[in-house]
Amino acid sequence: MKAEILTIGDELLIGNTINTNAAWIAQKLNLIGIDVLHHLTLSDEKIDIINSIENALNTVDIIVITGGLGPTNDDITKYVLTDYFGGKLVFNEAAFQNIERLFAHRKKWINEATKKVAYLPDNCIPIQNKMGTAAGMLFTKDNKTIVSMPGVPYEMKAMMSDDFIPYLQKKYELPTILHKHILTAGVGETEIAEKLESFEHNLSKYLKLAYLPSLGSVKLRLTAKGNTAEKLQKIINDATEEIQSKLNEWIFGYDDETLESVIGKKLQSKNLMLGTAESCTGGMLAHKITSVAGSSAYFKGSIISYANEIKEDILGVQKKTLAKYGAVSEETVSEMLLGALKQLDVNIAVAISGIAGPDGGTKEKPVGTVFIGIANKEKQLIKKFSFYKNRAINIELSSVFALVQLRKFLNEYY
Amino acid sequence: MKAEILTIGDELLIGNTINTNAAWIAQKLNLIGIDVLHHLTLSDEKIDIINSIENALNTVDIIVITGGLGPTNDDITKYVLTDYFGGKLVFNEAAFQNIERLFAHRKKWINEATKKVAYLPDNCIPIQNKMGTAAGMLFTKDNKTIVSMPGVPYEMKAMMSDDFIPYLQKKYELPTILHKHILTAGVGETEIAEKLESFEHNLSKYLKLAYLPSLGSVKLRLTAKGNTAEKLQKIINDATEEIQSKLNEWIFGYDDETLESVIGKKLQSKNLMLGTAESCTGGMLAHKITSVAGSSAYFKGSIISYANEIKEDILGVQKKTLAKYGAVSEETVSEMLLGALKQLDVNIAVAISGIAGPDGGTKEKPVGTVFIGIANKEKQLIKKFSFYKNRAINIELSSVFALVQLRKFLNEYY
Numbered sequence: 001m002k003a004e005i006l007t008i009g010d011e012l013l014i015g016n017t018i019n020t021n022a023a024w025i026a027q028k029l030n031l032i033g034i035d036v037l038h039h040l041t042l043s044d045e046k047i048d049i050i051n052s053i054e055n056a057l058n059t060v061d062i063i064v065i066t067g068g069l070g071p072t073n074d075d076i077t078k079y080v081l082t083d084y085f086g087g088k089l090v091f092n093e094a095a096f097q098n099i100e101r102l103f104a105h106r107k108k109w110i111n112e113a114t115k116k117v118a119y120l121p122d123n124c125i126p127i128q129n130k131m132g133t134a135a136g137m138l139f140t141k142d143n144k145t146i147v148s149m150p151g152v153p154y155e156m157k158a159m160m161s162d163d164f165i166p167y168l169q170k171k172y173e174l175p176t177i178l179h180k181h182i183l184t185a186g187v188g189e190t191e192i193a194e195k196l197e198s199f200e201h202n203l204s205k206y207l208k209l210a211y212l213p214s215l216g217s218v219k220l221r222l223t224a225k226g227n228t229a230e231k232l233q234k235i236i237n238d239a240t241e242e243i244q245s246k247l248n249e250w251i252f253g254y255d256d257e258t259l260e261s262v263i264g265k266k267l268q269s270k271n272l273m274l275g276t277a278e279s280c281t282g283g284m285l286a287h288k289i290t291s292v293a294g295s296s297a298y299f300k301g302s303i304i305s306y307a308n309e310i311k312e313d314i315l316g317v318q319k320k321t322l323a324k325y326g327a328v329s330e331e332t333v334s335e336m337l338l339g340a341l342k343q344l345d346v347n348i349a350v351a352i353s354g355i356a357g358p359d360g361g362t363k364e365k366p367v368g369t370v371f372i373g374i375a376n377k378e379k380q381l382i383k384k385f386s387f388y389k390n391r392a393i394n395i396e397l398s399s400v401f402a403l404v405q406l407r408k409f410l411n412e413y414y
Numbered sequence: 415m416k417a418e419i420l421t422i423g424d425e426l427l428i429g430n431t432i433n434t435n436a437a438w439i440a441q442k443l444n445l446i447g448i449d450v451l452h453h454l455t456l457s458d459e460k461i462d463i464i465n466s467i468e469n470a471l472n473t474v475d476i477i478v479i480t481g482g483l484g485p486t487n488d489d490i491t492k493y494v495l496t497d498y499f500g501g502k503l504v505f506n507e508a509a510f511q512n513i514e515r516l517f518a519h520r521k522k523w524i525n526e527a528t529k530k531v532a533y534l535p536d537n538c539i540p541i542q543n544k545m546g547t548a549a550g551m552l553f554t555k556d557n558k559t560i561v562s563m564p565g566v567p568y569e570m571k572a573m574m575s576d577d578f579i580p581y582l583q584k585k586y587e588l589p590t591i592l593h594k595h596i597l598t599a600g601v602g603e604t605e606i607a608e609k610l611e612s613f614e615h616n617l618s619k620y621l622k623l624a625y626l627p628s629l630g631s632v633k634l635r636l637t638a639k640g641n642t643a644e645k646l647q648k649i650i651n652d653a654t655e656e657i658q659s660k661l662n663e664w665i666f667g668y669d670d671e672t673l674e675s676v677i678g679k680k681l682q683s684k685n686l687m688l689g690t691a692e693s694c695t696g697g698m699l700a701h702k703i704t705s706v707a708g709s710s711a712y713f714k715g716s717i718i719s720y721a722n723e724i725k726e727d728i729l730g731v732q733k734k735t736l737a738k739y740g741a742v743s744e745e746t747v748s749e750m751l752l753g754a755l756k757q758l759d760v761n762i763a764v765a766i767s768g769i770a771g772p773d774g775g776t777k778e779k780p781v782g783t784v785f786i787g788i789a790n791k792e793k794q795l796i797k798k799f800s801f802y803k804n805r806a807i808n809i810e811l812s813s814v815f816a817l818v819q820l821r822k823f824l825n826e827y828y
Contacts, residue, residue: 012437014444015450017437019432019433022455023426023429026429040453040454041436042452055469190527193527194527212425212431221425282709283716284697286700287697291805293772293773295720299720301724301728302716303728304697310714310758314758344724345727358707
C-alpha cells in the first residue's frame with residue numbers, strides 16, 4: 001500500500017512553521033508497512049487542493065491530509081472535500097457535543113464560527129476530535145482512503161493513533177516492516193561505504209540500507225520488508241551482525257541511543273565520575289553530557305576556562321607552558337587534564353583547547369585546530385584535530401569528537 | 415516569480431529527518447519576493463524526480479532541489495539531472511581541487527567514490543561547495559532556473575546565501591520587499607498582541623506583521639512589499655518606531671542581533687568581564703555566550719557546578735547553606751554569585767540553579783523551578799522562575815531568561 005501526505009497551510013509554505021507533522025505521520029505509516037511516496041505542502045487554495053488530490057489518487061491508495069479545518073475564513077479544506085466527493089454538509093450532533101464538552105471545560109461560550117465546525121459532510125465517516133473542536137473526516141473512493149485531519153499536532157496525533165491507524169490495519173492487508181538503526185561516530189560516510197561495499201552488493205532483496213550523516217556521526221538504517229516478522233527479524237539480525245563485524249570500532253550504539261547516553265551508562269556501571277575542562281567549546285561538551293536525564297550520577301561539573309587566567313588560576317596550567325606552547329597545544333591540554341582531575345576530584349577528565357574561529361588562527365595553527373584530551377589518574381590520551389573554518393561547526397565537531405575519544409578511552413581501559 | 419522546493423531523500427520521506435531545509439529555503443525565497451507554491455518531498459527514484467520536475471516546470475519559474483548528491487549508490491540526483499537536461503558528465507577541475515583542499519586539510523586520501531563527486535554535467539553552472547565535497551548545479555530552461563544542492567543543511571545554506579540568492583536577484587526583476595525584524599525576549603505572544611492591537615488594526619496595506627515565537631523570545635517581522643524602496647523604507651521606519659514605543663522594555667535588538675551579541679557589545683563597550691556559575695543548565699548558558707565570535711574579549715569562563723561538591727569546593731558555597739536551603743534556592747544562588755565573582759575574578763557574574771527534570775522535583779520545588787541570579791560587586795538580583803516539565807525546554811528557557819535578566823541588569827546599572 002502506498003500513501004501521500006498533503007499538508008495544507010501558508011505558515012508551512014512560507015517556512016514559518018517547520019513541517020513536523022509530515023515526518024510524524026510518515027513514521028506512523030511506515031511502522032504499519034505503508035510506503036509514503038510524497039509529502040506535499042500546499043496553500044489553502046481550492047484548485048490546488050483538488051489537483052493535488054487527483055494527482056495523488058493516480059499513484060497511491062491512501063491520502064493523509066492535514067490542515068485547513070479551523071473556523072476562520074482561510075480554512076477551506078472541509079468545503080473543498082465535501083464538494084469534491086459529492087456530499088453536503090449536515091449538522092453532526094456528536095461533533096457539536098464534543099465542542100460543547102470542550103467549551104464547558106474551557107468556560108467559553110460557543111460562537112457562530114465555532115458552530116460551523118459541527119457541520120460535516122454526509123458522505124464521510126467522522127473522526128471525533130478528543131483534543132480540539134474540528135472533527136476529522138474519512139472518505140473512500142474505489143477502495144482508496146482519504147483522511148482529513150486538523151493541522152494542530154496533538155489533535156492530529158490523537159486521531160492518527162486512536163482512529164486512523166487502526167482503521168487502516170483493519171481495512172487493508174499490510175506487510176511487516178522492521179527497522180534497525182546502527183549508530184557510528186568519528187568516521188565519514190565514504191569510509192563506511194567502502195567497508196560495506198561487498199555487504200551492500202549482496203544485500204538481501206528484503207533489505208535496504210540508508211546512510212544518515214550528521215556532524216561527526218553517521219547513522220545507518222536497515223529496513224526489512226516482507227511478510228513474516230520472524231524471517232525479517234533474522235535478516236535484520238544477521239545484517240546487523242555483519243555490519244558490526246565490519247565497523248566495530250566506530251559503532252557506539254543502536255536505535256535511540258546517543259553518544260552521551262552510551263557514555264553515561266558506561267560511567268555509571270563502572271562507578272566513575274567525570275569532569276571536563278573546556279576552552280574553545282565554551283560549555284557545549286558539558287551541555288551535551290548534561291542533556292541526558294540523570295547525568296548528575298556520573299558528571300560532577302566543568303571548568304570553562306575561556307580566558308588564560310582561568311586556565312592558570314583554577315586549572316593550575318603553568319604560565320610558562322602557556323607562554324612557550326600557547327593555549328592551543330598538547331602541553332596546555334595535558335595540564336588542563338591534570339587540573340580538571342584534581343580540582344573537580346573526578347576519575348576521568350576531558351579537556352579541549354582549540355581555535356573555533358573566525359579569528360585567532362595562525363599559519364601554524366589555523367582556525368579549526370583543536371586538541372582534545374582524555375585522562376584518568378594514570379594515563380593521558382591527547383589528539384590533535386583539524387576541523388573547518390566555521391565557528392559553530394568547529395564547536396559542534398570538537399564536542400562530538402571529545403565524546404568519541406572519551407568512549408574509546410573508556411572501552412580501552414575500563 | 416514562483417518557486418517550488420523539491421527535497422529528495424528517503425530519510426525525509428519515512429520521517430526520520432524533519433524537513434528543516436524546506437522551511438529555511440522558503441523563508442529565503444520569500445525574503446527576496448519569490449512566492450513558494452509547493453514543497454514536495456520525494457524519494458531517490460529517477461522517474462519520480464523527472465515527473466516532479468516536469469510538473470513543477472508547468473507552474474513555477476524556479477525549482478530548488480536538495481538532496482541525492484552524495485557519493486553513495488542511492489544518490490542519483492546528479493545523473494538524473496544530467497540526463498534530463500541533455501548533458502554529459504565531465505571532470506570538473508575546480509570541484510576536484512575543492513575536494514583535495516577538504517581532504518588535505520583532514521589528512522585523508524581521496525578514494526574512487528569521492529572522485530566521482532568531481533564529475534559534473536557540462537550543461538550546468540557549477541556552484542562550488544565551501545563546506546563539503548558535492549558541488550551544486552544550476553540549470554536553465556526557457557528562462558526558468560533549476561538548482562540542485564546537497565541536502566546537508568550547512569552546505570546547502572552556504573550555497574543559497576552566497577551564490578543562488580544573488581544569482582536570482584541578478585537574473586530576475588523581483589518586487590521590492592523590505593523586512594525589519596524586531597526582537598523581543600521575556601514576554602509571550604499574547605501579551606505582545608494585546609499591546610499591538612490598535613497598531614495591527616491600522617496597518618498600512620503595504621505592510622504585514624508576523625509573530626515568530628521561539629522558546630523565551632518572540633521575533634516580530636515587518637514586511638513591506640511594493641515598488642519604490644524609499645516609500646517602503648519610510649513605512650517600515652514609522653512602524654518600527656510605533657512598535658518600539660509600545661514594547662520598549664522587551665525589545666533587545668533588531669534583525670540579525672541576538673541576546674548574546676547585544677549583551678556582548680554592551681559588556682565590551684563598558685570594559686566589563688563576565689563569568690558564570692551554572693548548575694541545571696550544565697553549560698548551555700556559557701555555550702550561548704561563547705557562540706558569539708570574539709566573546710573572549712568579555713567572557714572569562716564558567717564553573718559548571720553540577721555536583722554540590724563543586725559548589726562547595728570551587729565556588730565556596732557553604733555546606734550549611736546547601737543543607738538548610740537546598741541547592742535550588744535563592745541562598746545557594748547568592749553564594750554561587752559571590753564565588754563566581756571571586757574565583758573567576760570578573761565584574762559581572764550570572765548563576766543558575768534549578769531542577770531541569772524529569773526527576774528531582776518535590777512538592778515545594780517541582781520540576782521547572784529555577785533560580786537565576788545576576789551580580790556585580792555591589793548588587794545581586796535573584797529571581798525565581800517556574801518553567802515546565804520538559805528537561806530540554808527547562809535548560810533552554812533557563813539560559814534565555816538568564817540572558818534576559820543579565821541584559822536588564824546591565825541596562826539598569828551601566
